[in-house]
Amino acid sequence: MSSLATVKDTVTTAGTAELETDILVIGWGKGGKTLATTLGSQGRKVTLVERDAGMVGGTCINVACVPTKALVHRADAVRPGDDPDAAVASAWDFRDALTSKLRDANRAMLEDLDAVTLVQGEARFTGERTVEVRPAEAADGDDDGERLTIRARHVVVNTGTTPLRPEMPGVDLPGVHDSETLQLQMDRSRAPRRAVVVGSGPVGLELASMLAGFGAEVTVLVRGEQILPDESDAVRDSLVEALQDRGVHLATGASATGFAEADGGLRVDLEEGEPIAADIVVLATGRASTAQALHPAAAGIELDEKGFIAVDEHLRTSAPDVWAVGDVNGGPQQTYISLDDHRIVTGQLGGDGAYSRADRVAVPTTVFTTPPLGSVGMTAEQAREAGHEVKVASKPVAKIAAMPRPKIEEDAHGVIEVVVDAATDLVLGARLHCVEAQELVNLVALAMRADVTASALRDGIWTHPSATEALNEVLGELS
Numbered sequence: 001m002s003s004l005a006t007v008k009d010t011v012t013t014a015g016t017a018e019l020e021t022d023i024l025v026i027g028w029g030k031g032g033k034t035l036a037t038t039l040g041s042q043g044r045k046v047t048l049v050e051r052d053a054g055m056v057g058g059t060c061i062n063v064a065c066v067p068t069k070a071l072v073h074r075a076d077a078v079r080p081g082d083d084p085d086a087a088v089a090s091a092w093d094f095r096d097a098l099t100s101k102l103r104d105a106n107r108a109m110l111e112d113l114d115a116v117t118l119v120q121g122e123a124r125f126t127g128e129r130t131v132e133v134r135p136a137e138a139a140d141g142d143d144d145g146e147r148l149t150i151r152a153r154h155v156v157v158n159t160g161t162t163p164l165r166p167e168m169p170g171v172d173l174p175g176v177h178d179s180e181t182l183q184l185q186m187d188r189s190r191a192p193r194r195a196v197v198v199g200s201g202p203v204g205l206e207l208a209s210m211l212a213g214f215g216a217e218v219t220v221l222v223r224g225e226q227i228l229p230d231e232s233d234a235v236r237d238s239l240v241e242a243l244q245d246r247g248v249h250l251a252t253g254a255s256a257t258g259f260a261e262a263d264g265g266l267r268v269d270l271e272e273g274e275p276i277a278a279d280i281v282v283l284a285t286g287r288a289s290t291a292q293a294l295h296p297a298a299a300g301i302e303l304d305e306k307g308f309i310a311v312d313e314h315l316r317t318s319a320p321d322v323w324a325v326g327d328v329n330g331g332p333q334q335t336y337i338s339l340d341d342h343r344i345v346t347g348q349l350g351g352d353g354a355y356s357r358a359d360r361v362a363v364p365t366t367v368f369t370t371p372p373l374g375s376v377g378m379t380a381e382q383a384r385e386a387g388h389e390v391k392v393a394s395k396p397v398a399k400i401a402a403m404p405r406p407k408i409e410e411d412a413h414g415v416i417e418v419v420v421d422a423a424t425d426l427v428l429g430a431r432l433h434c435v436e437a438q439e440l441v442n443l444v445a446l447a448m449r450a451d452v453t454a455s456a457l458r459d460g461i462w463t464h465p466s467a468t469e470a471l472n473e474v475l476g477e478l479s
């Protein structure tokens, strides 16, 4: 069976079926699908179970990284005078077409491998390295439906996370979205004019910046006193200014207590202060583990205090020959971390098994606001606390004469800050708030991993006009 079979397709007339496999991957996330492709290509018998046909390829391509960045891209293309309703309708259509193509490509990639069996249904453990798979809609409460039992020599759990919707009055009203329903269920016939985003993590800031690009007045409810509490004042101020100039209001010290229908829209009630009127609300309040629903105790798999699967540096769970990769193991929630998790487990299943999480150095991140904020390594304060004597090169993007790229792209917001070890001249960290930061941060991260000095980056021969050439001038400040 090489095509995605429903549980029904796999069962016998008795309504049940059994399957033995070498490697069972639960969930079609980034790490699991890559591992299935790698080991399936080598002829290992792999079975991959995915709950939802609409999630073939996982969260990233269907409802997270890729489609939200497609919307950010479209929002950035809106020009004064454009019809926001038409722009939103077209952007959401573009997003749907893109995810559909990516799902097809992801499905084809594994369907083409004879050693890989794909099953659609919800898996839960019934014993050691044994799961029962049932149609997702029947998984709760229906004990009589079709089911497939899979026994495996090795199991890799890759079931990800789901949006965390805080329990409060009105949270299920139409128009109160999370990052997934915003994409899949928002009324796309009319661009939202007023949006309230609850939460100021990466999801909140990216979606706020995107909605403002489509012309909405956006209020972000920031629970603490400021966004990015660990960042330097210069970086925080820079991001705040870029967001404000785009039409995003940051309400600090603000927590929502509930939502109600009012005046043809929504009313957002706050712990303190006046309610806010909105057309839509976006909950960006974090993501919850999917581990509990797997009945992990039946397989001897322990969870941590937050409900994620507890793993060691090699991503081994408490159950022998069971690993957990991606968001569900409680590590950083990024697609490229899930991809790197796959390298660790592939090493365990077919390599020397040496590579572990402890080998990760200088892992970059990017928040895709406009312009984006790329970060890697330590801030100056963190570096000082770690005992380094530091030099800090910091310059607002608008004042970097040697980098015309932001002017070309019509967005000179931002700041570039690089933290350098005064004794060794090695880069300890960087914050890059500027156009193309999602690319530039990878270069700085590589330099950090390869012990390239700040002076070498300063004297580098970089293409022009690029964002990279900012390094010539900003690091020149340290000379």
Ligand SMILES: Cc1cc2nc3c(=O)[nH]c(=O)nc-3n(C[C@H](O)[C@H](O)[C@H](O)COP(=O)(O)OP(=O)(O)OC[C@H]3O[C@@H](n4cnc5c(N)ncnc54)[C@H](O)[C@@H]3O)c2cc1C
Binding pocket: 026, 027, 028, 029, 030, 031, 032, 049, 050, 051, 052, 055, 056, 057, 058, 059, 060, 063, 064, 065, 066, 068, 069, 121, 122, 123, 124, 158, 159, 160, 161, 179, 203, 290, 293, 294, 325, 326, 327, 328, 332, 333, 334, 335, 336, 338, 368
């Ligand atoms: C709005 C948003 C934007 C983001 N943007 C970025 C970004 O720009 N860059 C970045 O690196 N990260 C981004 N992330 C984070 C990124 O999406 C996740 O870290 C990543 O998708 C996690 O992948 P994963 O491998 O853990 O599994 P997932 O891709 O989450 O896959 C898990 C799969 O398991 C399935 N499943 C769950 N339970 C079961 C079960 N019992 N049986 C069978 N199947 C099951 C699910 O249906 C799902 O398909 C973003 C997240 C959000 C919410």
Ligand SMILES: NC(=O)c1ccc[n+]([C@@H]2O[C@H](COP(=O)([O-])OP(=O)(O)OC[C@H]3O[C@@H](n4cnc5c(N)ncnc54)[C@H](O)[C@@H]3O)[C@@H](O)[C@H]2O)c1
Binding pocket: 166, 198, 199, 200, 201, 202, 203, 204, 206, 221, 222, 223, 224, 254, 255, 256, 284, 285, 286, 287, 332, 333, 334, 365, 366, 367, 368
């Ligand atoms: N570009 C990227 O790499 C990228 C983009 C988006 C998301 N992600 C990942 O996805 C994960 C989820 O992101 P996120 O932003 O949803 O979560 P988060 O945990 O980073 O932020 C959630 C925010 O919501 C606030 N919050 C929680 N409950 C609240 C309430 N009741 N009222 C007001 N505020 C409340 C929290 O204080 C916090 O600031 C993150 O771990 C992130 O790494 C990555």
